[in-house]
Amino acid sequence: MEPTQLRILAVGRNAEIMTVMHRLLNAPDNWTGITVTADEAARAAFEKEAFDIVLICAGVSTEEEAVLTAYFKQHSPAVIVKRHYGGGSGLLKNEILYALENR
Template identity: 50%
Template sequence: MEPVKVNILAVGRHEEILETVLRIINKSENWTAHGALTDEKAIALFEEQKFDIVLLCGGIEEECEAVLRVTFTEKDPEIIIIQHYGGGSGLLSNEIIHALSKRNSLPNSIS
């Protein structure tokens, strides 16, 4: 039986940066990532499948970020939302690992 992969939705405004983020995440055998350049695409993906983490990349306007956060948490109150500003693959991986470790330490979390 294959282990369940952590499913991550990355939302950003810069195509090249988003592609890099997706490539870094998808290198991990334990993670899988899908990306969206628009709010509409991000919301549609979120409604189509179950995500464990939403990664908000730089360039998202404050108002849009607020709407996304509300939309995602209304649909899934336990969703983990990470703000990612860049800084390389090591930082990105550590942000994801840290968020997952916090989730797994909660009394009602499921590993």
């Protein structure tokens, strides 16, 4: 079941990709997406707002992903942290909805 307002944080290193992600994540009426390109910005956003899902996007290394995931889970155990590999808007939406259904 989809929350009334889904809050999504996306962390990636490529500014152009994150600009597209921002547009895609904010397209549905009941989604609010924030995109960042630095770990510090991700932590700051996470401390400021509660997120349902965190997407780890292009350019974030496996080691960085592990550190971020540990941080997010420590501060909000129920948050979904998922690696996003790219694809079109339909794939992104289905990926997010699938993660919500299978949490």
